Amino acid sequence: MAAYFASLNPANLLGRFPAGIAQGLIWGLMALGVYITFRVLDVADLSVDGTFSTGAAVTVMLILGGMNPWVAMLCAACAGLIAGAVTGLLHTKLGIPAILAGILTQYALYSVNLMIMHMKANQAVSVDKYALVVSGRNVNHAILIGGILAIAVVLLLYAFFGTELGSALRATGCNPEMSKAQGININVMKVLGLALSNAMVAFSGGMAAQYSGFADVNSGRGAIVIGLAAVIIGEVIGEAVLGKRLNFLGRLFFVVVGGILYYLVYTLVLWLKIDSNLMKMFTAIIVAVFLAVPYLRGQAQSSFSRAGKMAARRGEGK
Amino acid sequence: MLELTEIYKTFNPGTINEKKALCGVSLNMREGDFVTVIGGNGAGKSTMLNAIAGVWPVDSGSIVIDGENVTGLPDFKRARLIGRVFQDPMTGTAATMQIEENLALAKRRGKKRGLRWEVTPAERDEYRERLKILNLGLEDRLTAKVGLLSGGQRQALTLLMATLQRPKLLLLDEHTAALDPKTAEKVLDATERIVTEHNLTTMMITHNMKDAIAHGNRLIMMYEGRIIYDVSGEEKKNLKVSQLLQKFEQASGEEFANDRMMLG
Numbered sequence: 001m002a003a004y005f006a007s008l009n010p011a012n013l014l015g016r017f018p019a020g021i022a023q024g025l026i027w028g029l030m031a032l033g034v035y036i037t038f039r040v041l042d043v044a045d046l047s048v049d050g051t052f053s054t055g056a057a058v059t060v061m062l063i064l065g066g067m068n069p070w071v072a073m074l075c076a077a078c079a080g081l082i083a084g085a086v087t088g089l090l091h092t093k094l095g096i097p098a099i100l101a102g103i104l105t106q107y108a109l110y111s112v113n114l115m116i117m118h119m120k121a122n123q124a125v126s127v128d129k130y131a132l133v134v135s136g137r138n139v140n141h142a143i144l145i146g147g148i149l150a151i152a153v154v155l156l157l158y159a160f161f162g163t164e165l166g167s168a169l170r171a172t173g174c175n176p177e178m179s180k181a182q183g184i185n186i187n188v189m190k191v192l193g194l195a196l197s198n199a200m201v202a203f204s205g206g207m208a209a210q211y212s213g214f215a216d217v218n219s220g221r222g223a224i225v226i227g228l229a230a231v232i233i234g235e236v237i238g239e240a241v242l243g244k245r246l247n248f249l250g251r252l253f254f255v256v257v258g259g260i261l262y263y264l265v266y267t268l269v270l271w272l273k274i275d276s277n278l279m280k281m282f283t284a285i286i287v288a289v290f291l292a293v294p295y296l297r298g299q300a301q302s303s304f305s306r307a308g309k310m311a312a313r314r315g316e317g318k
Numbered sequence: 319m320l321e322l323t324e325i326y327k328t329f330n331p332g333t334i335n336e337k338k339a340l341c342g343v344s345l346n347m348r349e350g351d352f353v354t355v356i357g358g359n360g361a362g363k364s365t366m367l368n369a370i371a372g373v374w375p376v377d378s379g380s381i382v383i384d385g386e387n388v389t390g391l392p393d394f395k396r397a398r399l400i401g402r403v404f405q406d407p408m409t410g411t412a413a414t415m416q417i418e419e420n421l422a423l424a425k426r427r428g429k430k431r432g433l434r435w436e437v438t439p440a441e442r443d444e445y446r447e448r449l450k451i452l453n454l455g456l457e458d459r460l461t462a463k464v465g466l467l468s469g470g471q472r473q474a475l476t477l478l479m480a481t482l483q484r485p486k487l488l489l490l491d492e493h494t495a496a497l498d499p500k501t502a503e504k505v506l507d508a509t510e511r512i513v514t515e516h517n518l519t520t521m522m523i524t525h526n527m528k529d530a531i532a533h534g535n536r537l538i539m540m541y542e543g544r545i546i547y548d549v550s551g552e553e554k555k556n557l558k559v560s561q562l563l564q565k566f567e568q569a570s571g572e573e574f575a576n577d578r579m580m581l582g
Contacts, residue, residue, distance in 0.1 A: 162435060162437075163433045163434060164422075164432055164433070164435075164436050165432060166436070167419060167431075168431050170412070170414075170415060171423050174414045174415060175408075175411070175412045177409050180394045181404075182424055183397030183398055183429070184423075
């Protein structure tokens with residue numbers, strides 16, 4: 001035990017934090033996409049596991065083909081947009097439950113992604129040969145670019161949800177009946193929301209691939225859970241810091257903060273020399289706990305067992 | 319303004335749960351008509367309203383609003399012609415959005431929604447003015463989330479939203495049934511004021527026979543998916559609850575024993 005603690009180097013941990021922040025910013029962008037579906041549209045969209053890899057694959061292959069990395073990322077976003085629209089159409093036009101529609105898209109994307117990567121599970125892209133947007137080799141630069149992009153996307157999303165179209169999207173998620181009565185085509189709004197969300201996820205996937213220096217067909221596995229973790233951690237922290245003053249802009253901002261915090265915890269876990277493969281389990285537990293908290297809090301205030309205990313106590317008092 | 323011709327609708331046809339909900343409903347409403355609709359449970363009142371609103375397609379018959387045949391249009395496409403208030407106060411408003419955002423959604427009913435700002439300062443002033451007519455103090459709470467409002471306040475807001483853009487037809491589906499008597503009275507007052515002020519063509523379902531008599535210029539009674547009684551003008555004005563009960567017994571051939579069709 002003593003040997004284990006002696007082997008941990010605090011300076012090493014601090015040295016790793018910037019990399020955690022950079023990755024957190026990149027995944028924070030993905031989490032903003034998850035926020036659109038999970039919180040605004042009230043749909044758990046599992047296609048993101050596929051579209052994240054799609055974004056990585058498209059970006060890397062286009063860069064290898066000589067395209068400007070920024071343009072390649074925009075193309076990746078378009079690919080994600082189409083994939084998200086497919087999920088939306090499966091759901092709205094063919095009546096498949098949203099969660100299943102997402103699973104189907106994600107499953108199919110595995111093959112699509114392999115095809116994009118010329119049937120190889122992994123394609124490397126070197127920062128030495130190409131002028132990548134971000135790279136793990138220059139963490140400070142990655143933090144700068146990631147930070148600017150995160151702020152820009154948060155502001156753009158905030159502005160979008162303040163427009164007529166964005167409000168219609170929010171209304172669709174909040175109250176579909178009312179939205180229809182106000183003349184909103186809720187099916188179009190759902191497709192739009194899913195497309196927008198997956199475009200952002202694919203964009204983030206393209207960035208993550210450049211950061212790590214390769215695209216992997218499995219890079220998006222569990223993206224939805226990490227996205228949810230970021231959204232939920234961000235909400236809890238945001239509410240703790242700002243309380244009732246947490247407005248919509250604040251919520252979007254704290255989604256990115258949630259992504260950063262998630263990766264700082266991830267960094268800590270690696271520093272503790274815990275096998276990184278266990279991280280998926282930890283993440284799932286974190287998400288389950290945070291999702292359960294509001295429910296359990298409600299239960300604590302009003303539940304049958306509580307009502308029973310209160311009644312019993314009263315009986316004793318008599 | 320509204321022409322219903324031989325509307326039929328059967329739910330779950332061919333199954334054990336088959337329910338013939340509308341059996342040849344025909345109705346003609348002139349501009350400015352305020353029709354109250356009464357009838358027992360399962361008489362087809364809400365079904366008729368939902369057929370007009372376009373919640374689902376009818377089996378046969380035609381629906382014409384303001385000269386336009388809307389039979390083949392889904393609800394969100396008919397929304398430009400119709401204002402709706404629902405029985406459940408939660409249904410008509412978006413709880414997580416602000417009062418002004420809800421009004422702005424209603425302001426654009428039936429219009430193209432683009433990338434212009436949802437709430438403009440000029441609109442805000444308009445909403446403040448319009449909210450005053452409700453007498454609920456909502457004009458000072460434009461940015462409050464609708465989820466914080468009471469059922470009565472939400473219903474009043476829904477009413478305002480339904481009429482913010484003048485609808486060709488206003489559909490009220492027992493919109494005071496879920497409220498306490500005092501609040502129901504207030505919302506009904508607001509309804510009367512708004513309908514009169516804008517001379518709206520209105521259809522109001524109610525379980526309260528007194529309300530059905532007191533409001534509107536025409537009253538129809540439904541039974542088993544049909545309109546069995548239709549009265550307007552002087553005759554309606556002089557109608558008594560006891561006469562209505564008698565009519566119901568006559569038409570249905572049953573002893574009147576419906577628990578919900580109370581005297582109020």
